[in-house]
Amino acid sequence: MGKKIVVDPIPRIEGHLRIEATLNESNVIEEAYSTGTMWRGIEVILKGRDPRDAWAFTERICGVCTTVHALASVRCVEDALGITIPTNARIIRNLMNATQVTQDHLVHFYHLHALDWVDVVSALKADPKQASAIAQSISPWPKSSVGYFKDLQQRLVGFVESGQLGIFSNGYWGHPAYKLPPEVNLIAVAHYLEALDFQKEIVKIHTIFGGKNPHPNYLVGGMACAIDPNSDTAINIERLMMIKKIIDDTNTFIDQVYIPDLIAIAGYYKGWLHGGGLGNYLSYGDFPETSLDDFKTLLWPRGAILNKDLANVIDVDPRDASEVTEEVSHSWYTYAGGDSKALHPWKGETTPGYTGPKPPFEYLDTDKKYSWLKTPRWKNHAMEVGPLARVLVAYAKGDPMIKDTVGMVLSKLEVGPEALFSTLGRTAARGIECKQTAGFMTHYYDQLIANIKTGDYRTFNSERWEPSTWPEECKGFGYTEAPRGSLGHWIQIKEKKIKEYQIVVPSTWNASPRDANGNSGAYEAALKGTPMINPEQPLEILRTVHSFDPCLACASHLFDMNGKEITSVTIV
Amino acid sequence: MKYNRINVIGLGNLLYGDEGFGVVALERFRELPGFPSSVHCIDGGTQGIYLLDYIESCDAVIVFDALIPLDYERRVYVYRNDELPAFIHRKMSSHQMGLSEMLGVARLHGKLPREVVLIGVPPCELELTIGLSPEISLLLPEAVEQARALVNAWLAES
Numbered sequence: 001m002g003k004k005i006v007v008d009p010i011p012r013i014e015g016h017l018r019i020e021a022t023l024n025e026s027n028v029i030e031e032a033y034s035t036g037t038m039w040r041g042i043e044v045i046l047k048g049r050d051p052r053d054a055w056a057f058t059e060r061i062c063g064v065c066t067t068v069h070a071l072a073s074v075r076c077v078e079d080a081l082g083i084t085i086p087t088n089a090r091i092i093r094n095l096m097n098a099t100q101v102t103q104d105h106l107v108h109f110y111h112l113h114a115l116d117w118v119d120v121v122s123a124l125k126a127d128p129k130q131a132s133a134i135a136q137s138i139s140p141w142p143k144s145s146v147g148y149f150k151d152l153q154q155r156l157v158g159f160v161e162s163g164q165l166g167i168f169s170n171g172y173w174g175h176p177a178y179k180l181p182p183e184v185n186l187i188a189v190a191h192y193l194e195a196l197d198f199q200k201e202i203v204k205i206h207t208i209f210g211g212k213n214p215h216p217n218y219l220v221g222g223m224a225c226a227i228d229p230n231s232d233t234a235i236n237i238e239r240l241m242m243i244k245k246i247i248d249d250t251n252t253f254i255d256q257v258y259i260p261d262l263i264a265i266a267g268y269y270k271g272w273l274h275g276g277g278l279g280n281y282l283s284y285g286d287f288p289e290t291s292l293d294d295f296k297t298l299l300w301p302r303g304a305i306l307n308k309d310l311a312n313v314i315d316v317d318p319r320d321a322s323e324v325t326e327e328v329s330h331s332w333y334t335y336a337g338g339d340s341k342a343l344h345p346w347k348g349e350t351t352p353g354y355t356g357p358k359p360p361f362e363y364l365d366t367d368k369k370y371s372w373l374k375t376p377r378w379k380n381h382a383m384e385v386g387p388l389a390r391v392l393v394a395y396a397k398g399d400p401m402i403k404d405t406v407g408m409v410l411s412k413l414e415v416g417p418e419a420l421f422s423t424l425g426r427t428a429a430r431g432i433e434c435k436q437t438a439g440f441m442t443h444y445y446d447q448l449i450a451n452i453k454t455g456d457y458r459t460f461n462s463e464r465w466e467p468s469t470w471p472e473e474c475k476g477f478g479y480t481e482a483p484r485g486s487l488g489h490w491i492q493i494k495e496k497k498i499k500e501y502q503i504v505v506p507s508t509w510n511a512s513p514r515d516a517n518g519n520s521g522a523y524e525a526a527l528k529g530t531p532m533i534n535p536e537q538p539l540e541i542l543r544t545v546h547s548f549d550p551c552l553a554c555a556s557h558l559f560d561m562n563g564k565e566i567t568s569v570t571i572v
Numbered sequence: 573m574k575y576n577r578i579n580v581i582g583l584g585n586l587l588y589g590d591e592g593f594g595v596v597a598l599e600r601f602r603e604l605p606g607f608p609s610s611v612h613c614i615d616g617g618t619q620g621i622y623l624l625d626y627i628e629s630c631d632a633v634i635v636f637d638a639l640i641p642l643d644y645e646r647r648v649y650v651y652r653n654d655e656l657p658a659f660i661h662r663k664m665s666s667h668q669m670g671l672s673e674m675l676g677v678a679r680l681h682g683k684l685p686r687e688v689v690l691i692g693v694p695p696c697e698l699e700l701t702i703g704l705s706p707e708i709s710l711l712l713p714e715a716v717e718q719a720r721a722l723v724n725a726w727l728a729e730s
Contacts, residue, residue: 063617063618063619107621111621119678152680155680155682156680159676159679159680193677193680196621196624196677197681199621200622200625213622214619214622253712411690
C-alpha cells in the first residue's frame with residue numbers, strides 16, 4: 001500500500017465529512033472511506049411530539065436546502081392520517097420545491113463547485129477583449145462588454161494585490177489539473193459574483209409563500225398562506241406579479257449564464273471522465289400533477305437503474321420492507337436485534353453507540369464502525385441519488401424535455417451518453433436539471449393562476465386537523481426529491497403522538513460507509529481509481545465529492561484571523 | 573457623512589458554548605435603549621450566504637462573532653475596515669460560506685459598507701452546550717460597549 005491521505009474539513013470543531021483515501025505508487029486512489037463526523041439525532045427529539053409539529057423540527061436539519069425536510073414531513077404525516085391537500089397547496093408546494101432546486105443548483109455550481117474547475121488567479125492574465133468576444137459568442141447575456149470584464153479584472157487585481165484580503169488565497173491555483181484559458185476563467189469569476197447577487201432574488205418566492213427564508217412555514221393539510229386577489233395581506237395580484245418577474249429572470253439567468261458557462265467549462269474537461277462510481281441510480285420521483293401516489297403523473301419519474309443499464313428502469317416502492325433498508329455494521333449505532341440486521345425505516349432504530357477513537361485522531365479503523373451516517377441500501381444495492389440519478393431515470397424512461405436537453409449538451413460537447421457516468425456527468429446533470437426546474441417554476445405559476453381564476457382560493461384542508469379525528473395507530477411515508485437526491489420520512493403515530501420517526505436523507509445514500517457485505521457507498525466508489533497529480537493538493541478528490549453536493553449537518557463556524565485553511569489535508 | 577442604515581449582526585451557534593458569543597452579544601446590544609430605527613439588529617445564527625444582503629445593504633455594519641486572533645489573548649478584539657482579513661476558504665459544503673467570504677464578495681461587488689467592524693472574542697469552551705463560559709461572559713459588557721460607542725459616533729456624524 002502506498003500513501004494515505006485524509007481530507008477533513010473542520011478537525012478543530014465538530015466536523016462534517018471526512019474522506020480517507022489510500023493511493024498506490026502511481027498516486028491513483030485504491031480505496032476511499034467516507035465518514036460523517038457528526039450525529040443528527042432529530043429522530044430521537046421527535047419521539048412523543050405532536051406529528052403536526054414534526055415539519056418545523058425536521059426542516060432545521062439543513063439551512064441550505066431549507067424546505068425539503070418540511071415538505072417530506074408534512075407529506076408523511078398527511079399520508080399517515082389520510083389527508084388530501086387542496087389543489088392550490090399542491091401547486092404552491094411544487095413551485096416552492098422547484099424554486100429550491102433551482103436556487104440550490106445555481107449556488108452549488110458557482111459557489112461550491114466552480115472553483116474546482118476555474119482557476120481564479122489565471123483570470124488576472126486574461127485579455128478582456130477576448131473574454132468579451134468569447135462571452136458574446138456563447139450567450140446573449142448583456143453583461144459582456146470589454147469594459148465590464150476590464151473593470152472586473154481591475155477589481156480582482158486590486159483585491160489580490162491588497163494582500164490583506166487574499167480572497168482566493170486558499171485555492172490550489174496553478175494546479176496542473178486546471179485547464180481553462182484565462183479568458184474563460186475571467187468569465188466564470190464574473191458569473192460567480194453575478195450568481196451570488198442573483199440567487200437571493202430567487203428565494204424571495206419562499207418568503208412570499210412561506211413567510212420567511214430560510215425555513216419557510218409549511219402546514220399539515222396544506223399551506224399556511226391565504227390567497228385573496230383583493231387583500232393586502234394575502235397572496236394577491238401584486239405578489240403574484242412579483243413572483244412572475246422572479247421566475248422570468250431566473251429562467252433568463254439559467255439559459256443565458258449557467259448553461260452556456262457549463263458547456264464552455266465542460267468542453268475543456270471532457271477528457272477528465274473519472275468519478276463515475278457505482279453505476280446504480282435511484283429516484284423516488286417528485287412534482288406530482290395529482291396525488292403523490294399517482295406515480296405516472298410525477299414530472300420527475302420514479303425508478304432505479306442498476307449497472308448503468310439504461311434499457312431497464314426498475315420499479316421502486318419505498319414502503320416495501322424488502323426494498324429500502326438501513327444498516328449499521330459500519331456506523332456508530334446499535335440495533336436491538338443485532339448490528340448485522342438491515343431494517344426498513346418503519347422498523348428503524350436510532351440508538352447511538354460511538355466506538356471510534358477519541359478525537360483528535362489521525363485515522364479511523366475502517367474495518368470496524370467508522371461513520372455517523374447509517375448505510376441505506378435499495379434491495380441490498382448501494383445507490384447513487386441526486387441530479388445524475390434523476391436525469392438518467394428520466395432519460396431512460398424517455399422524458400422528452402430531458403432527452404432534448406441531454407442531447408443538446410452531449411452534442412455541443414461532442415461526447416456520447418457514456419460520458420454521463422462521471423464526475424463531469426454529475427455536474428452537467430445538475431445544470432440540465434436546473435434548466436428543467438426553472439421551467440417547472442413557470443409551469444406551476446401558470447397552473448396557480450389558472451386555478452385561482454376558477455375561483456378556488458383554498459390552501460388548507462382542516463378535516464383531519466383535530467387529533468380526535470385520527471386513528472389510534474397509523475403509519476405514513478413522505479418523499480421528495482431534494483436538490484441532493486431522494487429524501488424519505490417514515491412516521492409511526494400512536495395515541496396522537498409520534499411513536500417513531502425515521503429520516504433517510506440524500507447524503508446518507510451518497511456518503512454512506514460500507515455495508516455488511518463490504519460494498520462501498522457512492523462517494524467511496526466514485527473516488528476509486530481516480531489519478532491524482534499531486535496528493536498534497538487533492539483537487540481531484542474535491543471535484544468528485546463536490547459533484548455530489550455534500551450536505552452534512554450544519555457546521556459551527558469560526559472566524560479564523562490567521563487565514564488558515566480549514567479544510568486540512570494531511571498525508572499520513 | 574450620513575449613515576442611513578446601520579446593521580448590527582450577531583453570528584454564532586448558541587448550541588456550541590462560546591461559539592454562540594456573537595448572538596448573545598447581539599441580544600445584549602438589542603436591549604440598549606435609545607437607538608433610532610436606522611439601527612437594525614440581526615441574529616445571523618450560522619447562516620452564511622443569506623447574510624450577504626445584510627452586509628451590502630447598509631452604510632455601516634458591526635459583526636459580533638467568536639474569532640481566533642493572531643495573538644490569542646483572552647480579551648475583546650475590535651477589527652475595523654482594513655484590519656479585517658477577508659478570504660475565501662476551500663469549502664466542502666455550502667454550509668461553510670462564512671463571514672469572510674461575504675466580506676470578500678461584497679468588496680468585489682463594490683458594495684462593501686463604508687464602515688465594517690468585527691467585534692469578537694476567542695472562545696474558551698467549544699462543546700455541545702448552551703450558554704457562554706464564565707470567562708467569556710465577563711467580556712460581554714465590554715464588547716457591547718464597544719459597539720454602542722461606535723454606533724453613537726456614527727449617529728452623531730449623521
